[in-house]
């Protein structure tokens with residue numbers, strides 16, 4: 282490189298640094314404005330997440346970007362990332378309390394991670410939260426005395442038994458809810474143990490989400506839904522989307538969405554281990570999709586084996602769904618063994634047709650994910 286090139290580069294890089302610094306100032310300004318919006322919404326009891334506003338804003342910015350020859354996708358990516366930041370900052374102002382007359386909230390299993398998250402969200406919304414965990418049963422009767430809402434969030438394997446044995450003498454107007462990832466049996470157990478309002482909830486996310494904005498909570502109505510309507514409103518204020526379902530329908534979906542999904546990730550990891558794969562060098566050769574896949578599998582093994590065992594073993598029926606998967610795997614393998622490429626292609630086409638419009642939709646979604654996986658690479 283000659284001297285002129287070096288100094289040209291330095292000058293230009295200095296200018297870029299200046300623009301990036303301005304960006305930080307602009308970001309600060311934006312965060313301050315969003316904080317003001319947060320405060321206004323808090324006062325009015327509005328959820329921070331405003332999908333219509335977001336859609337309208339994104340459409341306008343994409344349009345403006347296009348006119349300035351800036352990629353619309355670039356501004357959309359940046360704004361979506363900024364909006365995620367907005368949801369996180371919302372916790373600084375807390376949330377509007379929908380039910381000001383509720384007694385205490387008691388979280389049974391509140392020392393668990395999900396219990397901790399709900400405890401935090403309820404506390405940020407002005408509720409008095411008490412936690413009851415394994416060692417606190419001696420004083421439980423006293424804790425339950427002033428309870429307006431009891432939330433059960435203990436391992437699935439002990440949920441129903443605990444509801445039956447320990448929660449049969451709650452105050453009659455107290456709401457009994459659970460956060461278990463299966464719903465049929467826990468909802469039945471709650472209805473049998475308690476004569477007051479009952480609702481089954483299943484947060485479709487782990488405790489490591491920074492915000493509930495856009496997350497899904499499944500609601501299975503039990504009894505006296507008018508008495509716990511406020512709780513649903515409260516969860517909506519946290520930004521979550523509620524999806525109502527019959528417990529049986531929910532549980533059936535979970536066989537695929539959770540049990541099968543986690544089981545196949547488990548086997549994928551197990552297989553890498555048995556094959557003595559060298560993860561480090563696989564990563565070096567990895568395509569973005571492989572890296573993303575490995576991340577999805579690897580993250581399983583960073584978490585609690587008991588939690589995954591609980592989810593996978595929760596429903597006997599999952600065994601059948603997983604067994605079907607194994608059958609399909611064997612049949613597909615036999616095409617490979619027979620060298621029947623044409624049959625494979627025909628089968629592929631059949632499945633693609635069945636996916637319909639979802640296939641291109643998933644392709645678009647995964648493209649963005651793959652690009653951000655690639656962005657995160659540092660070497």
Ligand SMILES: C=C(O[C@@H]1C=C(C(=O)O)C=C[C@H]1O)C(=O)O
Nearest residue numbers: 315318329330331334335364367
């Ligand atoms: C700031 C707001 O709240 C949220 C955050 C937004 C943002 O960061 O631009 C936009 C819409 C909302 O989901 C708002 O409603 O304007």
